[in-house]
Amino acid sequence: SHLDTVPNAGAFDGILGVLLGIEIAALAHTLKLDLPFHLDVVGFCDEEGTRFATTLIGSKALANEFDPQWLNIEDTNGITMRQAMLDFGLNPANYAKAALNKNELLGYWETHIEQGPVLESVNQALGIVTAIAGAKRAMITLTGQSGHAGTTPMNLRQDSLAGCAELTLAIEQLAKDASNGEVATVGQIQARPGATNVIAGKTTISLDARAQSDDDLAILLNAIHTRADQIATSRNLTLDWQWTHAADAVACDTKIQHLFTSACKLNNQASPSLASGAGHDAMAIAPICPVGMLFIRSPGGISHHPAEAVIDSDVTKALSVMYSALVLYVKELG
Ligand SMILES: [Zn+2]
Known part of the structure; x- marks a missing residue:
């Protein structure tokens, strides 16, 4: 050791x-x-x-x-x-x-x-x-539209922070539902411009996912990616996914x-x-x-x-x- x-x-x-x-x-x-x-x-x-x-x-x-x-x-x-x-x-x-x-x-x-x-x-x-465990890390960014928190009606928003929040909960659930002890963590979130009264136009979260086998990890990450695509589409956001680390x-x-x-x-x-x-x-x-x-x-x-x-x-x-x-x-x- x-x-x-x-x-x-x-x-x-x-x-x-x-x-x-x-x-x-x-x-x-x-x-x-x-x-x-x-x-x-x-x-x-x-x-x-x-x-x-x-x-x-x-x-x-x-x-x-x-x-x-x-x-x-x-x-x-x-x-x-x-x-x-x-x-x-x-x-x-x-x-x-x-x-x-x-x-x-x-x-x-x-x-x-x-x-x-x-x-x-x-x-x-x-x-x-x-x-x-094998591990992969990514930075996931959802981009929508910044806007005034008072004047933008709820149905006309492209809120990237709400999208990342939904994705964070989805990541937690997908890892919980995986059967071989897979784990996934969102440990960082950065919302921009980052003001109390502004809808976040661009939000980035970190993803750290680990599994006992590379196959298990690939299955989990595929599921997360699919879910991220769905959330981006349904909220009219664009998704950017950057891998930062991979270990088999x-x-x-x-x-x-x-x-x-x-x-x-x-x-x-x-x-x-x-x-x-x-x-x-x-x-x-x-x-x-x-x-x-x-x-x-x-x-x-x-x-x-x-x-x-x-x-x-x-x-x-x-x-x-x-x-x-x-x-x-x-x-x-x-
Ligand atoms: Zn040690």
Whole structure:
């Protein structure tokens, strides 16, 4: 997992997974587990992209996906990534040496806090990740006609804000009606000209939609687009749709999921499956080897906040399950 998190965050995002990796390696050593393969514990840098807005750079470097152009990106103080690496005592030219040979990899396992409320809601300590959700973001603009709030009769209006409000509720309903845990969020709205007594002529909303599979996401987005067209037509507005971000869904390896399930059984743990709505280093590693993730319950579903927490006994269970999975895997290869 990763070493960094966001500013004003909690103590467990990322780093807990790194520490669990170290503990598992230590247990294997103490219990003299004979490994027929090499075991690396990796602590990735800059998963969040807080400083340079480049996410997952550590894991992408291992997957040979580090883009050298990133070295020229400046932080808010005008310091380039290249300079930041030099200041830290690193040679930026060495990034390519981090790349792993995919023919030498058996798999990548990561434990991470859930960062959401699902496991707590089913009263379970641990969950097995089925996939890391694909996500798409767009800025959707409806354009009508600004007008005087007092003199324009209701039936002669082209109110872009009312159109976006209707679309926002439609987006919420379409995601609720989707059957595989899809989520869609309108988190921003900007109405112009933005005055109390003026009908908004142009309104933009943001859309963030996520799903376990690219097909599920495409179906949801198609439905949203169709609805947006209908609303625009019925309200005599024009629709403009700008994509701003797209990340494909990444499936976790089914064999690793089964292994984690068996390890949970050995430890008398239930093993609910869930998709991850948040991105993780495993996404970047998936192109070079099978990946698996174990989630640990997040009390209150809180993360990226000082109140981020874990229950001690959940962490102990995660350690036992991951170690059992390692033992099972060694036997399987045996
Ligand atoms: Zn994280």
